[in-house]
Amino acid sequence: MVDYQVTTSPSIKDIIGKWEILTFPNLRKKAQKHQLKEPLISVLAIKEKQLVGLLLVEAKPEHQAATIISFLVIPPERNKGIGTHLLQLLDRGLLEKGYNRVDVVYQSNWKSRKALEKLLKSQGWKDPQQRMILSYAHCENYSQAPWINYDQLPQPYKLFVWSQITAEERLQIQEKQNTGWYPPELDPFQESDKLMEDLSVGLKHKGEVIGWNMTHKISPDTLQRTCFFLDSNHRLHNLALALSSRIIKLQMETDIPKAMFQISTTNQHMMAYFDRYLKDYQDTITEVFWATKKIA
Numbered sequence: 001m002v003d004y005q006v007t008t009s010p011s012i013k014d015i016i017g018k019w020e021i022l023t024f025p026n027l028r029k030k031a032q033k034h035q036l037k038e039p040l041i042s043v044l045a046i047k048e049k050q051l052v053g054l055l056l057v058e059a060k061p062e063h064q065a066a067t068i069i070s071f072l073v074i075p076p077e078r079n080k081g082i083g084t085h086l087l088q089l090l091d092r093g094l095l096e097k098g099y100n101r102v103d104v105v106y107q108s109n110w111k112s113r114k115a116l117e118k119l120l121k122s123q124g125w126k127d128p129q130q131r132m133i134l135s136y137a138h139c140e141n142y143s144q145a146p147w148i149n150y151d152q153l154p155q156p157y158k159l160f161v162w163s164q165i166t167a168e169e170r171l172q173i174q175e176k177q178n179t180g181w182y183p184p185e186l187d188p189f190q191e192s193d194k195l196m197e198d199l200s201v202g203l204k205h206k207g208e209v210i211g212w213n214m215t216h217k218i219s220p221d222t223l224q225r226t227c228f229f230l231d232s233n234h235r236l237h238n239l240a241l242a243l244s245s246r247i248i249k250l251q252m253e254t255d256i257p258k259a260m261f262q263i264s265t266t267n268q269h270m271m272a273y274f275d276r277y278l279k280d281y282q283d284t285i286t287e288v289f290w291a292t293k294k295i296a
């Protein structure tokens with residue numbers, strides 16, 4: 001016999017202390033990456049005084065919405081309907097609290113993807129939408145790419161290592177941004193604590209900075225390529241390839257073997273560039289999906 005409870009969770013610190021092994025994706029890692037809004041709502045499945053299933057939700061009362069951030073049933077108890085019950089109780093609990101929507105983000109490489117998708121469909125969730133790809137590669141994979149030496153650009157273009165940027169050039173970029181020059185997520189100055197200036201590359205045209213590809217360190221063996229931006233008057237494939245080629249070569253001189261990037265599937269230019277020039281050199285490509293349900 002399984003008992004179920006919907007409760008306001010203990011603090012995230014306490015959940016990690018008591019139940020980390022019952023969280024998926026791992027709550028500790030998630031809490032390190034994102035500021036989660038407390039208190040979480042939790043739905044528990046308890047059998048013979050043991051927690052066998054746990055569903056954790058981050059509530060966003062300002063949007064009357066909630067997001068599943070962890071959902072796990074222990075392996076010996078799977079495929080017995082516990083996950084279904086947890087989701088049904090969550091719906092009821094959220095409805096009582098005045099929420100009208102719940103969503104979840106999941107990845108194509110999760111072992112339970114098929115079970116999760118079946119479960120969501122059976123509970124009236126809308127068809128999932130692909131939102132993003134996450135791609136990982138060893139940088140040595142690119143050594144055979146036909147464009148790997150495209151980093152010798154003719155005048156008036158010039159590549160430079162980001163650590164050489166001057167205070168005046170920084171100011172010029174910030175001034176141009178006052179007119180919305182680049183989307184905020186492509187800000188080259190973001191996350192400066194993880195930024196690897198010596199492994200990031202900028203592009204100049206007649207001495208003026210017109211593009212960049214930044215690198216952040218996300219783990220001892222992996223860099224993240226972030227903020228790939230080219231001014232709209234200079235969106236030529238050879239310029240983009242020059243940035244890619246130089247940034248990969250800079251990494252090849254280090255002992256950091258891997259790099260990853262994420263691309264939103266709505267960014268059609270970047271997706272096309274990825275498909276044409278980068279895809280063949282990746283070790284893994286993971287799709288990220290988003291699904292939602294209106295609660296009524």
Ligand SMILES: CC(C)(COP(=O)(O)OP(=O)(O)OC[C@H]1O[C@@H](n2cnc3c(N)ncnc32)[C@H](O)[C@@H]1OP(=O)(O)O)[C@@H](O)C(=O)NCCC(=O)NCCS
Nearest residue numbers: 024071072073078079080081082083084112114115116118
């Ligand atoms: C996802 C999870 C919570 C589901 O829990 P559960 O208690 O097994 O769920 P249920 O028993 O209610 O339903 C599972 C359904 O998936 C189906 N299923 C299981 N494996 C499947 C597979 N490989 N392909 C297709 N369907 C599958 C089951 O048959 C069942 O459907 P049914 O009720 O129509 O027979 C559980 O698999 C789990 O903990 N996975 C690991 C963590 C995870 O990936 N969580 C998702 C985080 S968002």
